[in-house]
Amino acid sequence: MTWDTVSLDWNDAETVATLTVDRPEALNALNVETLEAMGEALATAADGDARALVLTGAGDDAFIAGADIKYMKDLSVAEAQEWGELGHGVADALEAFPAPTIAAVNGYAFGGGCEMAIACDLRVAAESAIIGNTEIDLGIIPGWGATQRLPELVGDEVARRMIYLGERLDAESAAEVGLFGKVVPDDDLEVVAAELAERIAEKPAVAMRAAKQSLNQRLEGSQAAGLDYEKRAFASLFGTHDQREGMDAFVEDREPEFE
Structure with a gap:
């Protein structure tokens, strides 16, 4: 299969x-077409018995700048x-x-881009990478898993600061709090x-699958309920003054005036 906004190599x-989000003219921002293509590409890679998968963004400026x-x-x-x-x-x-x-994070990874990175097992970042959950400045909250996954990676305090303040971390700062495993x-x-993906691919596939399933098992139960709650809370903010103002201000390149 081939897609206009995603490639699978x-x-x-x-x-x-290697799944590459290929919208460099839009800093690889995710739209409906791209998300649907990513889902299809992931299914294709799984059907092809990939023993490791790398997620990255096209161009030099962004991994995935957001939604x-x-x-x-x-x-x-x-x-x-x-x-x-x-x-x-x-x-x-x-x-x-x-x-x-493996998320190979190059450049900006904000909002939904950060959420795609933290949904991966491992993260390698370029020195120029900048990552953050910046949704609060749009009058909404993270809607693709960050409220549940981010604390698992960086701890409760750091996750709350990132989400409450919309903090953006450079690559070294993100590595210091455990968000990136390696900066290059x-x-x-x-x-x-x-190279990291190929090292993983050389390991016994059945044991590797069991290892991943076992590690993910700890996330079942309460996280699933948390993810469901996040979906509802995220959607409920649409139509509010602050959501409209935050996103209008972003599109119009001005400072928002929240209630």
């Missing part, structure tokens, strides 16, 4: 799949619920992918991520 041994604000800003609550479900579906597919997944020079990111 394999290494020579066809053991490692498409121009699309989001006029959504109704019901439409926002569907939008949240679509993003959750992709993040959940990354988390549940049969083999380990920008020019080395692709090679380092590929």
